[in-house]
Amino acid sequence: MxxxxxxxxxxxxxxxxxxxxxxxxxxxxxxxxxxxxxxxxxxxxxxxxxxxxxxxxxxxxxxxxxxxxxxxPEVVGAVKAAMDQFDIGNHHFPSLGRTALAEALISTAPEGLTKVAYASGGGEAIDIAIKSARHATQKRKIVSIVKAYHGHTGLAVATGDDRFSKLFLADRPAEFPQVPFNDIAAMEHALSGRDVAAVIMETIPATYGFPLPQPGYLEQVKVICEKYGALYIADEVQTGLMRTGELWAIAKHNIAPDILVTGKGLSGGIYPIAAVLLSEQSGAWLREDGFGHISTFGGAELGCVAALKTLEISNRxxxxxxxxxxxxxxxxxxxxxxxxxxxxxxxxxxxxxxxxxxxxxxxxxxxxxxxxxxxxxxxxxxxxxxxxxxxxxxxxxxxxxxxxxxxxxxxxxxxxxxxxxxxxxxxx
Ligand SMILES: Cc1ncc(COP(=O)(O)O)c(C=O)c1O
Structure with a gap:
């Protein structure tokens, strides 16, 4: 038994x-x-x-x-202690845990990221990143790489391989074009119409088997994004949190992304939480309509405690x-x-x-x-x-x-x- x-x-x-x-x-x-x-x-x-x-x-x-x-044990201890005082909180109101974690995340973030929006998991966080880019640029197209995987929620799954998107008829090639990884000419071609809201890119694409970006590739993608008015979304769900020896892998490339997404390890595996770090431009909707994205469990206060402890340990x-x-x-x-x-x-x-x-x-x-x-x-x-x-x-x-x-x-x-x-x- x-x-x-x-x-x-x-x-x-x-x-x-x-x-x-x-x-x-x-x-x-x-x-x-x-x-x-x-x-x-x-x-x-x-x-x-x-x-x-x-x-x-x-x-x-x-x-x-x-x-x-x-x-x-340190993350478990922090969450256990927090359970004597907190629960998930109420996402409609200014929140102790959400604010404290947002400040901690921004203090570690690449330059230019100033606001944090929360999700309950990585897919939802990618959806928020895409919605933020669309709102900021008033464009719809999102470019990802061939063999990408950014999650299974509504918008995230459309950026991924057919293996994930076709089952639920979520493939929308016109709005979600893909280009081969490490192919800078294909990327420039995809963006040259100036109708792309954002490029979404894992710093090292996990589900594709961690092929490494060729030297200078990511840097050139960022330059091309700027040239054609597209934002750069860094998906750091798998590569962030010190796994590359830097808190955020994108920092190794000296790239200041417009949006950075973190999840998975952020919870310490103890209480689900994911976060989207936004620049003033990409986070404009937070000033305009703070109820623009609603998520009851997104940024749950117990998750914020788990993440604060995780971030503190990872950054030692x-x-x-x-x-x-x-x-x-x-x-x-x-x-x-x-x-x-x-x-x-x-x-x-x-x-x-x-x-x-x-x-x-x-x-x-x-x-x-x-x-x-x-x-x-x-x-x-x-x-x-x-x-x-x-x-x-x-x-x-x-x-x-x-x-x-x-x-x-x-x-x-x-x-x-x-x-x-x-x-x-x-x-x-
Ligand atoms: C790079 C990347 N982005 C996003 C996600 C989606 O995260 P979640 O499973 O928490 O929705 C994953 C999940 O494996 C991932 O590997």
Whole structure:
């Protein structure tokens, strides 16, 4: 019997049966069929335990949500204490938590960002960013990159790949044109009609497998935006919060975006919250019609407390140094593994602890994911480029756990080379 106080299951098998019956049949089956029968039970730091007791090192972190580890004691402590005084608050009124977090976010933000609007999750925050750009420019078009993913809500999903938009007839190509990543000529062509409200860009596109922007690419996109009167929306939902060794990855490019979106890790994984940082221009609607975007749970005061603590921890000088140290350790360890399998393990894409590992098979990352899972590591393939494994160590990961991770990864990559080769496709 697995007793969780408010609910219980006799066994993992019963839980999976009910998951299929009452929750999401396709998703439940997808993971079982993929060789990952994970039902997350206990969680602590960068470790997870499946319902059957299997221990896993988590380098998926749900896209960086668990940047600070699962149930980070400082974030949990702050939220527990806040629950003696606060709830989600009332979004209609000036709010203690929302104001305090807005001030903290703006104090860390790239130059020119002056206001904060809140959402309950990343997709809603992207919707707010798009609406803000449209209001400020009085234009409709939003340009994103091919293989983009910015969330599943109404406007966000329209900027993404067909994989996400077609199911609910949300693809609207005329209003949401896409251009290939790292193709500056295509970007200029898309913007040259001066009818584009904004370009939305992840600093390193996560769901596409973290391809790195070519030197100068993002900077040139910003220049082109300015030339043609379009705003630049930096989606930092996965790349922000110190994962690249800077609080915001876009700061490494010296770009002052017109809008910056943050989510996932901002909650410390404890209480959902996402935020949109706006310039005076893009946030004009906040002066004109403060009820222009309404969200009951957006900026919930308990979420603000979680985010304030998360931001404070992430910004500590020792944490910044730690990220650089972990990044070096992981990077050099992986280079050694790669040297042993150069034909199979074809590239390491890295910026801080944002990593994509590329393999010589159209679905190479799925083979590595399965072997890692067997060896006690949870990392996920990139949906829009399954050659690439997303590999995301946490920013507070202890060096001995990093060493253990690398040992297991080395073995998994070697084993996956054989299983992929056995599947009849290219692998060394
Ligand atoms: C880059 C990026 N933007 C936006 C989102 C949407 O966030 P949410 O799932 O909280 O709606 C995601 C989610 O994975 C993301 O990776």
């Amino acid at each position: 697995h007793d969780y106080d408010t609910f219980r299951f006799d066994s993992k098998a019963e839980m999976l049966e009910k998951s299929e019956q009452y929750w999401n049949p396709d998703k439940t089956r997808f993971w079982s069929d993929s060789g990952v029968d994970l039902v997350i039970d206990r969680r602590e730091g960068y470790l997870l335990w499946d319902m059957d007791g299997r221990r896993l090192i988590d380098v998926h972190l749900n896209g960086g949500t668990y940047n600070l580890g699962h149930r980070n 000088p020792e944490v910044r140094s730690m990220v650089h140290y972990i990044a070096d350790l992981v990077g050099s360890g992986l280079q050694e593994v790669q040297a042993a399998h150069p034909e199979w393990f074809t590239a390491i894409r890295q910026n801080g602890v944002v990593l994509g590992l590329e393999f010589a098979h159209p679905e190479g990352a799925k083979f590595v994911m399965r072997e890692l899972y067997q060896l006690g590591v949870w990392a996920i393939f990139s949906t829009l480029d399954p050659r690439v494994l997303q590999y995301k160590p946490g920013i507070l990961m202890a060096p001995d756990l990093v060493e253990e991770l690398l040992d297991r990864t080395s073995l998994a990559i070697a084993r996956a080379a054989h299983t992929a080769a056995g599947s009849g496709r290219k692998a060394s």
